[in-house]
Every structure is written in structure tokens, then in C-alpha cells.
Amino acid sequence: KFCSNMAQAPDKDQKIKLLPDGLQETILAKSAPMPEDAREVVGYDFSKGIDYHQLLQSFRTSGFQATNFGMAVEEINRMLECRSQPIPEGALKETLLDEGCRTMTNCTIFLGYTSNLISAGTRNALRYLIQNNMVDCIVSTAGGVEEDFIKCLAPTYLGDFSLPGKELRKKGINRIGNLLVPNDNYCKFEDWIMPLFDKMLQEQNEKNVSWTPSKMIARLGKEIDNPESVYYWAYKNNIPVFSPALTDGSLGDMLYFHSYTNPGLKLDIVEDIRLLNRISMRAVNSGMIILGGGLIKHHICNANLMRNGADFSVFVNTSQEFDGSDSGARPDEAVSWGKIKLTAKPVKVYGENTIIFPLLVTETFARNYKIPPSFVQK
Numbered sequence: 001k002f003c004s005n006m007a008q009a010p011d012k013d014q015k016i017k018l019l020p021d022g023l024q025e026t027i028l029a030k031s032a033p034m035p036e037d038a039r040e041v042v043g044y045d046f047s048k049g050i051d052y053h054q055l056l057q058s059f060r061t062s063g064f065q066a067t068n069f070g071m072a073v074e075e076i077n078r079m080l081e082c083r084s085q086p087i088p089e090g091a092l093k094e095t096l097l098d099e100g101c102r103t104m105t106n107c108t109i110f111l112g113y114t115s116n117l118i119s120a121g122t123r124n125a126l127r128y129l130i131q132n133n134m135v136d137c138i139v140s141t142a143g144g145v146e147e148d149f150i151k152c153l154a155p156t157y158l159g160d161f162s163l164p165g166k167e168l169r170k171k172g173i174n175r176i177g178n179l180l181v182p183n184d185n186y187c188k189f190e191d192w193i194m195p196l197f198d199k200m201l202q203e204q205n206e207k208n209v210s211w212t213p214s215k216m217i218a219r220l221g222k223e224i225d226n227p228e229s230v231y232y233w234a235y236k237n238n239i240p241v242f243s244p245a246l247t248d249g250s251l252g253d254m255l256y257f258h259s260y261t262n263p264g265l266k267l268d269i270v271e272d273i274r275l276l277n278r279i280s281m282r283a284v285n286s287g288m289i290i291l292g293g294g295l296i297k298h299h300i301c302n303a304n305l306m307r308n309g310a311d312f313s314v315f316v317n318t319s320q321e322f323d324g325s326d327s328g329a330r331p332d333e334a335v336s337w338g339k340i341k342l343t344a345k346p347v348k349v350y351g352e353n354t355i356i357f358p359l360l361v362t363e364t365f366a367r368n369y370k371i372p373p374s375f376v377q378k
Contacts, residue, residue, distance in 0.1 A: 069356065081368075096281055110286065141296060152224050168180075196223055218235045277303050309340045318350060
């Protein structure tokens, strides 16, 4: 009825007079002009055929988490472009360059991920980055370390989220979401790693070797001698891997058993935190790619506090901030602590990493990576 009355009014002013008092100001308030750089919401046009690159590019203007994905692509590409540039003269902090440290680039990239991403097929995408020397420092959990080695010894299988735990326990099969790991896999892991612990203890006692979690992971990467392993390539490319809670998993079980069968092996976590913080402090620029939350997220962010914050940051996880957890905290909270620079443009994608991360790699590392000049010179 209202629309009909408006249409019948002879001119605009008379139409407005038909409105109840105050209604125009309440509902038909005048729009302010949109900013000149405002982008129109546009999705992918499938009538033009299938072009996966253009499809992923269209996410940037699709809205919601698709737009956050597009922003994450831009942020990672910015850190890769920075890393590809020559190090400016005088930018290296010579006093922080340790003997045997990794070749410096113009942007040190920290990669963090939780254990489920090694258990899942995303391990292949992670290995691609590390095999091709595309990142400079890794932080993961105990499971994120041991599952890589276990997969070199025996496979993980697809299952279902709904498989009953009681029945699986009776069969000696462990469930990780919808993945299945037989107990036999861990028995093979024990058979492989226990003799290595014996050797490491011998070297500790006879050669004064001070073992740290990062040194142990590098040694295991060397000993697995398998190009399917993430940590084989980390060892080969001198990429340090930090895992401050290395005892929180099967590796911890093995160390616990070993403390009875051949006691004395020690791991120094203080030496590792000194090394991690020095990597951050000597970085010319710093980028963080953090997949998941918890320990790995905070450990990388806190290291970047030592240099007054990272220059580039991308978080991908499903956690929310309402409970005050660090896992769910948005990048802006890290800015308040000095873990991300005030000038940075950090991005968080709310999403599950087995979907998001391979797509990010597609649009960044796999498409735009350039070898840093310092690597070419070496």
C-alpha cells in the first residue's frame, strides 16, 4: 500500500509528504559516498570455464573468509617479495650471526604448525616448502615431529570421525579425527629410535654433546635418511626445528622408557630458546605463517617480540577469541604485546588447514617464490 501511494504521487516532494513523520530519516537516511578504493563484491563466473588460479583470485572479492583468504595470499606474497630482495647494506646484525647459522635473507620466515597437519596429507605441502628451502625456521609440537618419522616407517590410514573409540581400542588402533594409526606403527618407531637414543647418550657422555630438542630433531632427520620426511629436508637445508614440548607425545614416551633402560640422556630447552630468539633478533625482516594455535603460535609470536614484532603475519585456525585463549586471539592482540609491528597488515583466516593451507601454497610459494640473492651467491 505504501509503495502504491508513493508511485501515485505526482512528484518527489509530494511522495515524501506521504511518509509518516520521521520515517525518511529513520529508514531512508542519505548514504555517504563510498571510498574511491572500495571494491565491489564479485565472485567467480563459471560460465567462463574452469580456471583454478582465477577462481582462487576471485576469493579476494567474494566476502567473508574467502576475502580473508585473499588477503592472506597477498600478505604471504609480500613476505616472499621481501625475502627475494637483496639485504640492504648495513642491515645485518653481525654480532648476532652465530657460527654455522643458516644463510640470511632479507626476510626470515617462521613456519609453525600443529601435529594434525603432519598426520594428514598436508605433510606433503609442508615438505614442499622445506625441501625447497622456502622457510627459515620451524616450530611444531611433539606429534608434529614424531608423526613425520612414523609415516616413514608405516602408513597412516583414512577412517571416519564416528568410529567408536571402545572398538578401536580393542583392536589396537588409534584415531586422529578421521585418520587411523595402528599401535604397530609406534612399535616400529620405538625399535627405530631407541638405538639412536643410546648413541646420543654415548655422545653426550664421551664427546660432551649438549642435546637440545632442535639438535635431536636434526639428528633424527639425518638418521631417517628418507626424502619423504619433512625433517630429513630440514636437516639437509639447515632449517632449525624447535619443539619446546618435545616430551608431549610418543617421543616423550620413548624418552621416559629410555630413562629406565639406559638412563642419563638430557635435553636443554634453555639453549633452544636462546637460539630461537637470536634468529628473530638478527632477522632483517620477519614473517610468520602459523597454522593452528596453542604452543606453536605463541612460541613464534613471543620470539618475534624480541625484535619488536614481525613485519608480516598470517594466522590460520578455527579458534575464537571469546575465551581469552592465545589460540583464538586475533593478530591485533599480538600487536598490543609488540609481537607484530604497528606498521604490519596481519591477516587471520578462520578455517581448517587441510583445506586452506594447500590453496595458500598454490597462490604463493608454488606460484611466486624467487630464490633469494644470498642463496644464489652461496
